[in-house]
Amino acid sequence: MEIQIEKFMDETGDVASLIEWLASFGATENKGVTRLLYSEEWLSAQLAMKGEMDKEGLVTYFDSVGNLFGRLEGADSASGTILTGSHIDTVKDGGKYDGAYGVIASFLAVKKLYRIYGQPRKTIEVVSFCEEEGSRFPITFWGSRNIQGIYDLDHVKDMEDTEGIPFVEAMKKAGFGPEVYKTPARNDIDRFVEIHIEQGMVLEKNRNAIGVVSHIVGQRRYTVKVVGESDHAGTTPMSYRKDAVSTASEFISFLTNKAKGMDPHLVATVGRLNVIPNVPNVIACEVEFTLDIRHHEEVILDLFCKEIFSSFDGLAKKAGMKLEVSQWMDVKPVAMDMEMNQLARRIAEDKHIPYQDIVSGAGHDAQVFGSFCPTCLLFVPSQGGISHSPKEFTSVPDLERGIDVLSEVLYKLAY
């Protein structure tokens, strides 16, 4: 089979040119990509992918929210569908690989299998989810959650983008809606397989080409507000101060050290921090910062959050400061399917492709599917761990090895 695959790769051209081709829809000045949900660039990209799938003889269709499918009917279509793909939307000025690689890789894998092996036993569908990033409207996983029936139009009826365009208006302008296409909810999905760039530097540091994702982390996000008193930076002795910058710094130092010491998979980030009044010679009365905490075990998240907020409380009391904490995200950790993961490991092993198990610190469509059906998520390396940036890059050999393993996983599942 190895020989056949290589021959096929020669015939179909390289994945790199498809990546570049897809990146031309929404290309930015900075050599990045901006493809926001329901924008013209986004629509052109979906239609272009549809064209490619049509050419290969896949039966293509949209659902009412704009998810694109390319169906390869199996001989035993009653046994459910193997779904494979990722998302077509990007962040603003994002990279060429995030989401797009998963769509292209799934397409190329299915194209290859179809050309070599013809009709599968089980139906395979390539999917290009309409939305995952939450870049235009304040909602994420719009594509995959609609397929699961978690979301419907009621969810977005009052939502607008930053320019005040209502969600439903944008959707209809792009040509979608329940009047035009069939409902996205599905109950025939048997398995979901996604391949994605890692967006971290773990594979690169370990010189592995494939990451077999064991879990997708749970995420908790908070806003922490520390309120003290604004005083003159010259006339207020240190002992009289209620300095919000100083207390927030203590919190963050404590948090970082605690996160480093607790568990190698735990990450805690203060990414946004704003100071009031933010003037050099005035002691700050208020600091508000965000807290992003991730781990793949709920019990570790519980323990860590309990410890840090109890310490924050103690430090705030000691400093005579007011502390306000509000949580605005609580995503549960999701485990990927152990059997499919074992299959992926064995395939990588057979192909002498260096691989490792890995925890996904980022959210993916696979996490939505993970709660509904056996799901497998594979990673390929991200150079320097850079993502959501025009500098996002994965080498062609890594892209190809990903498609190689994905094809074989789909082959074992569907043929």
Add this chain to the structure above:
Amino acid sequence: MEIQIEKFMDETGDVASLIEWLASFGATENKGVTRLLYSEEWLSAQLAMKGEMDKEGLVTYFDSVGNLFGRLEGADSASGTILTGSHIDTVKDGGKYDGAYGVIASFLAVKKLYRIYGQPRKTIEVVSFCEEEGSRFPITFWGSRNIQGIYDLDHVKDMEDTEGIPFVEAMKKAGFGPEVYKTPARNDIDRFVEIHIEQGMVLEKNRNAIGVVSHIVGQRRYTVKVVGESDHAGTTPMSYRKDAVSTASEFISFLTNKAKGMDPHLVATVGRLNVIPNVPNVIACEVEFTLDIRHHEEVILDLFCKEIFSSFDGLAKKAGMKLEVSQWMDVKPVAMDMEMNQLARRIAEDKHIPYQDIVSGAGHDAQVFGSFCPTCLLFVPSQGGISHSPKEFTSVPDLERGIDVLSEVLYKLAY
């Protein structure tokens, strides 16, 4: 004399109404005052003060930069001038007392002395400095430094306010300039006495009514930039991070603890801090913060700065971060005159007014004069230490006690 003074106070009305009256020039919606250099409000206030001084028989005049003087000629005018006063300008939406109280108190003290004792032995001049705050143009102590001959028009020839109005144009529009009035530089000033609100809470906490300022602190201001790497908050393990927020927090925690431990008069403040890119789920690549460090001894400032920057260097190296430090202010500490301070203490003691020695953590016109002639700076309490705010407040008894001590100091110096 006590009886005479009280009688006088009854005759001349209270200081509180003069404070309110002066605050009406530039009164803001928030019940604060905005009197920026050379603005209409500022000019009205200077002219109104001139009118009050004229009424009392002082010989009033402006110099070419807009400092206002009210002169009470002494019998022995060759022996030099006792100058007393403060500044008329304010910060944006500042309080009614900062600067204004010093001008009014000096005027009321001289008015009282003149009414009671007639012509002094030495000439006394009340001064209302045109500018001290640096609120409109990027320059401070424009009034007092012109009197010392440190500044001239060359200093401001390229300066503009935030609306693009050139300094000299603003000055001429207000009616000032070398063509109209005499040069501000003086060589006849023998002593300078200023009274000001403390702008801190030391007197209030200690229940003292008068602060005799021993020193005005030296000030060093820096911008510190910590440069790391922007990475994904979910996919980057703690051990791989170069998190600028986390490293800056370590710096600030270290700094605060060091400042608290070193010397009770040392203050160190991070008042402004900005994060790049400042997004919840992205590890920050850059934090820039200001550092304001004050103490009245140069040797302590040297020692503290050396220690913290050496520690910052070490922490940055350990974290693999780049560190950039630039200093943009270096004001030397200034000592007030020991003999005049002794006089002020004795007067407060005789009058049973609770007083204490105090270090001024804020800059004042007295610090410009302190390097040129024997200078005395007295403080009255600021409620809650609040300053540069419409909430600035000093009680009438405290305002009156300040004038009482100031009058007596001027009496001893000039009569």
